[in-house]
Amino acid sequence: MAELGQRALAGLPLEELLDEAVAVSARELGAEFVSLLELTGDGRRLLIRAGHGWPEGVVGGVLPTDAYELPGFAVRAEGPVIVDDFASEERFEPSEVQREVGIVSSLAAPIGSAGRYFGVLGVHSRERGFFSRDDAHFTQAVANVVGAAAQRSRAEEGVRDSEARFRELADTTPALMWTTDSEGHISFVNEGWLRFTGRTLAEELGESFAISAHPEDRDELTRNWEAALSRREEFNGEYRLRHHDGEYRWVQETGVPRFAGGEFLGYVGTATDIHERRLMEEALRESEQTFRELADTAPVMIWTTDPEGLVSFVNEGWLRFTGRRLDEELGASWTVGVHPDDAEEVLASWLRALEARDRWQREYRLRRQDGEYRWIVDRGTPRYEGGRFVGYVGTATDIHERRTMEERLRRVYEREHRIAETLQRSLLPERLPEIDGVAMAARYLPAGKGAAIGGDWYDALERGDGRVALVVGDVVGHGLRAAAAMGQLRNACRAYALVESSPAEVIAHLHRLLTSGGEETMATVLYLVLDRETGEVSFTSAGHPPPLALTPAGPRFLEGGPSVPVGATDPAAFRETTDKLPAGTTLILYTDGLVERRDVPLEDRLEQLRAAAEAARGGLEDICDQVLHGILGSLDPVDDVALLAVRPEPASAERLTVSLAAEPASLADLRRRLGRFLHAASASAAEQYEITLAICEAAGNAVEHAYGPTDAEFGVEVHIEAGLLTAAVTDSGRWREPRGVERGRGLQIIQGLMEDVEVSSEEGGTVVRMRRRLAAQLAA
Amino acid sequence: MTTSAEIAVERQGAAVIARLNGEVDMTNAEYVGKELAGSVPNDAGALVVDLSETRYLDSAAIELLFDLARRLRRRRQALRLVLPPDSPLKRVLELTDIAVAATVHPSLDEALAPPETPV
Numbered sequence: 001m002a003e004l005g006q007r008a009l010a011g012l013p014l015e016e017l018l019d020e021a022v023a024v025s026a027r028e029l030g031a032e033f034v035s036l037l038e039l040t041g042d043g044r045r046l047l048i049r050a051g052h053g054w055p056e057g058v059v060g061g062v063l064p065t066d067a068y069e070l071p072g073f074a075v076r077a078e079g080p081v082i083v084d085d086f087a088s089e090e091r092f093e094p095s096e097v098q099r100e101v102g103i104v105s106s107l108a109a110p111i112g113s114a115g116r117y118f119g120v121l122g123v124h125s126r127e128r129g130f131f132s133r134d135d136a137h138f139t140q141a142v143a144n145v146v147g148a149a150a151q152r153s154r155a156e157e158g159v160r161d162s163e164a165r166f167r168e169l170a171d172t173t174p175a176l177m178w179t180t181d182s183e184g185h186i187s188f189v190n191e192g193w194l195r196f197t198g199r200t201l202a203e204e205l206g207e208s209f210a211i212s213a214h215p216e217d218r219d220e221l222t223r224n225w226e227a228a229l230s231r232r233e234e235f236n237g238e239y240r241l242r243h244h245d246g247e248y249r250w251v252q253e254t255g256v257p258r259f260a261g262g263e264f265l266g267y268v269g270t271a272t273d274i275h276e277r278r279l280m281e282e283a284l285r286e287s288e289q290t291f292r293e294l295a296d297t298a299p300v301m302i303w304t305t306d307p308e309g310l311v312s313f314v315n316e317g318w319l320r321f322t323g324r325r326l327d328e329e330l331g332a333s334w335t336v337g338v339h340p341d342d343a344e345e346v347l348a349s350w351l352r353a354l355e356a357r358d359r360w361q362r363e364y365r366l367r368r369q370d371g372e373y374r375w376i377v378d379r380g381t382p383r384y385e386g387g388r389f390v391g392y393v394g395t396a397t398d399i400h401e402r403r404t405m406e407e408r409l410r411r412v413y414e415r416e417h418r419i420a421e422t423l424q425r426s427l428l429p430e431r432l433p434e435i436d437g438v439a440m441a442a443r444y445l446p447a448g449k450g451a452a453i454g455g456d457w458y459d460a461l462e463r464g465d466g467r468v469a470l471v472v473g474d475v476v477g478h479g480l481r482a483a484a485a486m487g488q489l490r491n492a493c494r495a496y497a498l499v500e501s502s503p504a505e506v507i508a509h510l511h512r513l514l515t516s517g518g519e520e521t522m523a524t525v526l527y528l529v530l531d532r533e534t535g536e537v538s539f540t541s542a543g544h545p546p547p548l549a550l551t552p553a554g555p556r557f558l559e560g561g562p563s564v565p566v567g568a569t570d571p572a573a574f575r576e577t578t579d580k581l582p583a584g585t586t587l588i589l590y591t592d593g594l595v596e597r598r599d600v601p602l603e604d605r606l607e608q609l610r611a612a613a614e615a616a617r618g619g620l621e622d623i624c625d626q627v628l629h630g631i632l633g634s635l636d637p638v639d640d641v642a643l644l645a646v647r648p649e650p651a652s653a654e655r656l657t658v659s660l661a662a663e664p665a666s667l668a669d670l671r672r673r674l675g676r677f678l679h680a681a682s683a684s685a686a687e688q689y690e691i692t693l694a695i696c697e698a699a700g701n702a703v704e705h706a707y708g709p710t711d712a713e714f715g716v717e718v719h720i721e722a723g724l725l726t727a728a729v730t731d732s733g734r735w736r737e738p739r740g741v742e743r744g745r746g747l748q749i750i751q752g753l754m755e756d757v758e759v760s761s762e763e764g765g766t767v768v769r770m771r772r773r774l775a776a777q778l779a780a
Numbered sequence: 781m782t783t784s785a786e787i788a789v790e791r792q793g794a795a796v797i798a799r800l801n802g803e804v805d806m807t808n809a810e811y812v813g814k815e816l817a818g819s820v821p822n823d824a825g826a827l828v829v830d831l832s833e834t835r836y837l838d839s840a841a842i843e844l845l846f847d848l849a850r851r852l853r854r855r856r857q858a859l860r861l862v863l864p865p866d867s868p869l870k871r872v873l874e875l876t877d878i879a880v881a882a883t884v885h886p887s888l889d890e891a892l893a894p895p896e897t898p899v
Contacts, residue, residue, distance in 0.1 A: 044818055465835065498784050498802060664807045668783045671803075671836065689836065689868035697839055700806055745839040745876060752875040 018050040031123035038119040074108035080136035107131035109143040118150040176271040198244020214240035249275040301396040323369025339365035374400040441620035455482030456642040466675035469497040473525040503540040504576040514567030522567040535581035550586040593639035653680040662712040697746040698729035698768040731765030794825035804841035813844040826858040849881035
């Protein structure tokens with residue numbers, strides 16, 4: 001699954017990624033049937049894009065999207081749907097194919113987010129109640145990776161392996177990332193990498209990433225890397241990377257080959273700092289050893305040696321284990337039964353200890369009488385009689401079950417950790433979106449290294465009404481489940497924020513999302529809508545600590561609006577509160593990892609936050625750093641911390657000058673900016689819409705006629721003087737020829753809404769000019 | 781920044797109600813048009829498009845309403861629009877003669893009320 005995320009990041013062709021997603025689901029869940037369905041362009045059918053276990057001919061077929069069958073139902077659902085038994089299912093029926101192959105239980109997860117569904121991922125079984133909630137989380141996580149990849153793939157249609165897109169993705173992904181060319185030379189490293197190594201992009205380019213590796217690790221790393229490169233295989237390695245402060249830190253590096261249209265382009269890699277984890281593992285091993293000594297109750301095997309290290313005695317336990325006779329064990333032949341892979345090391349360490357007369361201890365595999373090699377721990381202590389060294393006495397214990405169990409647990413834990421990490425990395429933007437008129441800075445601190453991934457997030461987006469939606473949230477719990485739920489909530493929240501103007505309603509939607517799936521997930525969320533011009537805020541806090549407003553008169557918490565966490569109780573009511581931030585205020589939103597410590601009451605921590613914020617100076621980035629430092633000091637947080645600092649910067653109400661790429665997607669951007677400008681100029685809602693529409697119709701015309709050159713732009717200039725608004729829309733790109741406004745209804749709209757509309761062909765393009773007197777300004 | 785619209789469809793008696801939330805412009809008009817047309821089964825008498833929560837419609841979006849009305853008419857189905865009296869969209873829809881293609885109602889209740897006998 002982590003691998004799947006990696007491959008999705010690496011730009012694996014969608015087709016292959018879909019096959020991988022199916023294979024991963026079949027393998028990890030043990031499902032007999034897997035189907036990956038894509039919603040066709042007209043939304044009327046579901047195309048079976050990939051599958052596992054089906055009779056020939058099923059993959060490539062189509063299904064209806066009607067809600068009376070599971071796929072159609074699932075694509076409308078906002079989360080995974082589990083069917084324990086089709087016989088007792090009332091919401092829908094199994095499809096014909098499902099009936100044919102005898103499917104009894106199913107699990108289906110929608111791919112994509114509300115309003116932009118890509119399709120459905122389904123897993124099916126002939127056994128009743130085969131799928132658990134954990135399986136649902138897993139399937140949804142896979143679906144989310146596919147959804148993200150599909151979205152990206154659709155967005156990038158027509159753009160072949162755009163390096164720029166990758167760079168943007170990499171720089172908004174909080175990890176150390178690099179790409180190489182097909183020769184294995186670095187062609188790009190992201191901001192995270194440069195921050196870590198303290199080197200410049202120019203210094204890194206063209207080199208091997210191993211250049212900053214510890215001298216002791218470099219040769220082996222280079223050897224493994226070159227071996228992988230020559231075969232174009234995935235590369236994995238742990239090594240020490242030079243940090244900019246001179247310290248070497250352990251990192252785990254994964255490189256995945258990238259292909260476009262079958263052509264090998266190079267690698268994309270990520271490195272994760274695992275330094276603390278490695279140190280912790282070592283410490284853990286030591287403390288575990290103490291525990292083992294106490295816990296072992298297995299029959300003990302005892303041996304002694306003479307001063308030369310030759311075996312002089314073994315007990316019954318030892319003989320029963322090896323199945324040999326005493327005389328066979330005596331002397332130098334005790335290593336006969338040691339596993340060939342372990343023998344050399346065991347013997348070498350034994351001889352070293354013997355020479356120094358040190359205590360000796362090793363875990364190795366020893367052959368039991370039935371021929372099976374079993375893990376044992378063997379310890380020897382030097383014996384002295386009257387000050388004279390007489391040899392060693394030792395004990396050995398069978399630890400095979402425990403070791404295998406540990407190994408298995410470790411693998412399970414690692415897998416889950418990597419999936420959660422990948423998910424979180426792919427879901428949380430390190431760089432906030434740029435929103436005109438609000439300065440923002442954010443921090444995300446994971447809990448102390450080695451702790452499980454949490455479910456915290458922050459987000460910011462611009463609404464159609466010119467206000468800015470800000471959200472911080474924290475899914476209760478840790479690990480894969482929390483990270484998956486976080487991703488789902490974050491995406492859903494974006495969708496709700498765009499269409500719903502009331503914070504309480506947005507929160508209520510999130511609540512319904514969490515409770516509708518029958519999941520026991522709970523989250524605290526603070527959702528706030530800010531008017532950049534007036535400083536008015538409207539917010540709902542679902543079990544979340546209050547936001548802090550750093551006003552010119554000092555800091556104060558925005559009280560009110562507290563409600564229960566989403567998903568906590570049902571039914572639940574959510575309240576919203578409004579407030580007004582004076583000009584020059586910085587708003588600080590955070591998750592409770594910042595203010596929660598078990599040993600200190602919450603009020604005291606909030607007071608500490610207030611004090612730290614009051615003392616903070618400088619820009620938003622400085623404020624974030626000082627607040628974090630003021631509260632956490634040099635300690636790692638005990639829980640993940642998300643911090644978001646926002647400062648509104650009101651717009652000019654007199655003039656707006658914009659230049660945008662001549663492409664349809666620019667129109668939404670233009671609308672936001674016009675909305676903001678007209679709002680600042682106190683235009684009424686009808687005026688805002690009508691003027692925005694008239695200008696966008698002219699701009700839409702420019703976009704539709706942007707022939708050929710992709711770098712074409714159009715310009716919009718609006719100014720208001722004494723209540724009279726004047727707007728000009730100019731084609732400033734390289735046009736094939738000047739042209740008139742042709743779209744009948746567009747021109748009709750412009751002329752109906754504006755006065756003095758003029759279309760003129762000028763040098764290199766067309767200019768549409770228009771005017772309108774604003775009612776509010778007239779009255780003023 | 782993208783344009784985003786959500787369509788919630790609900791059957792009520794002979795009518796299908798589609799609530800159109802968000803924004804529709806040239807980037808998503810085709811998608812919205814297909815969604816709306818696809819939401820009307822043959823046995824429905826009318827499609828009621830509720831524009832109460834629609835924040836933006838451009839000429840491409842208005843074109844889609846005309847187009848939708850044509851398609852429905854062929855199937856002997858009516859298009860009704862819900863447009864509250866204070867909607868900012870009102871003037872633009874009047875300007876483009878939407879009344880030629882669809883009946884416009886100030887609320888959902890009125891859009892669902894049985895049609896009055898023609899005078």
